[in-house]
Amino acid sequence: MRIVVCVKQVPAINEVSIDPETKRLKREGVESVMNPFDLYALEVALRMREQVGGSVIALSMGPKQAMRTVREAIAVGADSGVLLSDRAVAGSDTWATSYAIASTVRHLGNVDLVICGKQAVDGDTAQVGPGIAAHLRWPQVTYVSHVSAVSNTALTLARMHEEGSTVLEVTLPAVLTVVKGINQPRVPTLVSVLASRGADVPVLSAADIGADPERLGLNGSPTRVVKTGPPPPRAADTVILDGPARDAARRIVHELRMQSLV
Ligand SMILES: Cc1cc2nc3c(=O)[nH]c(=O)nc-3n(C[C@H](O)[C@H](O)[C@H](O)COP(=O)(O)OP(=O)(O)OC[C@H]3O[C@@H](n4cnc5c(N)ncnc54)[C@H](O)[C@@H]3O)c2cc1C
Numbered sequence: 001m002r003i004v005v006c007v008k009q010v011p012a013i014n015e016v017s018i019d020p021e022t023k024r025l026k027r028e029g030v031e032s033v034m035n036p037f038d039l040y041a042l043e044v045a046l047r048m049r050e051q052v053g054g055s056v057i058a059l060s061m062g063p064k065q066a067m068r069t070v071r072e073a074i075a076v077g078a079d080s081g082v083l084l085s086d087r088a089v090a091g092s093d094t095w096a097t098s099y100a101i102a103s104t105v106r107h108l109g110n111v112d113l114v115i116c117g118k119q120a121v122d123g124d125t126a127q128v129g130p131g132i133a134a135h136l137r138w139p140q141v142t143y144v145s146h147v148s149a150v151s152n153t154a155l156t157l158a159r160m161h162e163e164g165s166t167v168l169e170v171t172l173p174a175v176l177t178v179v180k181g182i183n184q185p186r187v188p189t190l191v192s193v194l195a196s197r198g199a200d201v202p203v204l205s206a207a208d209i210g211a212d213p214e215r216l217g218l219n220g221s222p223t224r225v226v227k228t229g230p231p232p233p234r235a236a237d238t239v240i241l242d243g244p245a246r247d248a249a250r251r252i253v254h255e256l257r258m259q260s261l262v
Helices: 036-052 064-076 094-108 128-136 190-197 245-259
Strands: 002-006 009-011 032-034 055-061 080-084 113-117 140-150 154-161 164-171 174-178
Touching: 002 036, 002 094, 002 128, 009 064, 032 036, 032 064, 036 055, 036 064, 036 113, 036 140, 036 174, 055 064, 055 094, 064 080, 064 190, 080 094, 094 128, 113 128, 128 140, 128 174, 140 164, 154 174, 164 174
Parallel strands: 002 055, 002 113, 055 080, 113 174, 140 174
Antiparallel strands: 009 032, 140 154, 154 164
């Protein structure tokens, strides 16, 4: 199976602030890391490769320094990597980003599966995975929390939602987004980190992937950020649960599920 894992370089989360003028994240001079959810996506891909064979390609779109994230994925176990880096993609919203990544997947050719993290911890939209599926016209399964069967033609998966989870089968090619906790990502060894530094990682331009320049960057982005601000503070209500402990425990679990899908 030929699997592409999308890995985004994001600012180390506790250091992010928003530029009041441009309404964009201030990324300059901020330490960057691989989006944490993408480590789980990578681990899913590596385990699938171990089961049915094939290869794992780490794909990132971003400035040249995103090369570090691609190499990190190779150190963890990806067979190869590719970086889409071009001024033409700067300023892309999630739709244009999805188009650019989908075009890169088409350019790579013979891809059976694209796996993304559930969301990026900076942009936080969770739209890019579904957007890639839409551009490729492939089926998608989001919030995947368990992989129970893998073959070269189909996967059996559980997807998480507010009420619990649903088990379903998807035929390939397909796009998945995965949640935290689906697995325990492996850590690279010193040897693999050193080897990843020498890996030959192609840097592709918009022209290389055959993308329409009108569909990239600000030109290709239908959304505009009008205003950003912190969410209103949450009321610190205290709820006292009386009755049998078993019922109280059920209500607590229900509340936690409603408040977070993680
Ligand atoms: C109008 C507008 C203008 C913007 N301008 C800029 C700008 O100038 N510069 C800028 O940096 N950002 C800009 N952004 C933000 C940018 O669109 C998002 O960071 C990007 O589209 C990804 O969205 P997200 O972070 O919400 O990812 P999500 O949809 O939350 O990510 C889900 C998953 O998709 C994959 N993924 C997402 N992005 C990438 C990527 N780049 N490479 C590989 N995999 C990826 C990862 O697997 C990730 O876990 C802009 C956004 C808008 C709306």
